[in-house]
Amino acid sequence: MIRTVQIVVSFVLGVQLVVAQQTTINSKNNAPERDLLSKSKVMIIPFEPKLYMSEIDYKISAETKLNTKAIKYSFRDGLNEQLGLAFKSEKIISVDLMSDTTKFKAELYSIYSNLSYEYQKVPNQENYQPPKKEKDKKEIVKGQVVVETNSDERFMNAKVTNAKLIPLLASKYNCKVFVFINQLDIKASGNSKPGQISTGTENRKLVVHYTVYTIDAKEINSGIAEEEFDSSLNNPKKIIDKHFSKLSKLIVARTMKGLGYQK
Numbered sequence: 343m344i345r346t347v348q349i350v351v352s353f354v355l356g357v358q359l360v361v362a363q364q365t366t367i368n369s370k371n372n373a374p375e376r377d378l379l380s381k382s383k384v385m386i387i388p389f390e391p392k393l394y395m396s397e398i399d400y401k402i403s404a405e406t407k408l409n410t411k412a413i414k415y416s417f418r419d420g421l422n423e424q425l426g427l428a429f430k431s432e433k434i435i436s437v438d439l440m441s442d443t444t445k446f447k448a449e450l451y452s453i454y455s456n457l458s459y460e461y462q463k464v465p466n467q468e469n470y471q472p473p474k475k476e477k478d479k480k481e482i483v484k485g486q487v488v489v490e491t492n493s494d495e496r497f498m499n500a501k502v503t504n505a506k507l508i509p510l511l512a513s514k515y516n517c518k519v520f521v522f523i524n525q526l527d528i529k530a531s532g533n534s535k536p537g538q539i540s541t542g543t544e545n546r547k548l549v550v551h552y553t554v555y556t557i558d559a560k561e562i563n564s565g566i567a568e569e570e571f572d573s574s575l576n577n578p579k580k581i582i583d584k585h586f587s588k589l590s591k592l593i594v595a596r597t598m599k600g601l602g603y604q605k
Contacts, residue, residue, distance in 0.1 A: 420582035562600030
């Protein structure tokens with residue numbers, strides 16, 4: 343009887359040991375992306391000035407006396423700053439290429455020179471899959487070439503055209519995750535339908551187009567982050583502090599999810 347109990351106990355312990363070992367193996371197999379930020383940094387690349395699309399600069403200028411260049415710079419710098427703060431709240435160090443525009447001027451030029459942009463279908467964040475290049479669907483109707491139109495929402499996606507870019511940046515700055523801000527839209531009316539004339543009282547809308555890559559050039563998240571704000575708000579700093587902060591937290595949360603972090 344005692345021997346039987348010893349055999350059963352030994353079997354149970356053996357099963358537990360195998361399960362524990364398998365759990366450890368599975369954890370290690372799922373760890374690489376999650377470990378990317380354990381001893382390295384995330385780089386935040388600002389949008390190119392030409393990809394700033396604002397419909398309200400004239401109202402901001404009228405109230406603040408800032409010129410369009412200063413307004414654009416304020417939002418470009420503010421978005422990067424808020425992203426840095428959002429990563430900091432997750433105990434992640436960031437390299438902000440807007441923190442010293444003189445120092446990083448050549449770096450930014452090099453990065454932009456090795457990017458291509460393309461409007462692609464906005465991914466489903468609930469079940470994220472990197473967007474794929476779509477083929478134009480054409481057919482001949484009565485001797486005319488007809489291109490099928492697609493009403494799906496689009497965003498400006500960034501593609502790295504030089505395979506050496508990411509490894510070089512990773513080596514130089516000890517970064518293994520790269521957040522590209524591709525475009526910033528500030529719409530005068532966030533609620534009006536296409537073609538509808540705005541009354542000037544609807545909320546405005548901020549739309550950030552972005553792409554997140556890891557050191558192996560894997561696109562772990564991309565898409566748009568949106569936030570509405572009051573039509574009477576024309577102070578860039580207040581817009582940045584109140585609304586860019588929310589957009590940044592959303593992008594950071596999606597980045598963390600793409601790396602395997604679960605809250």
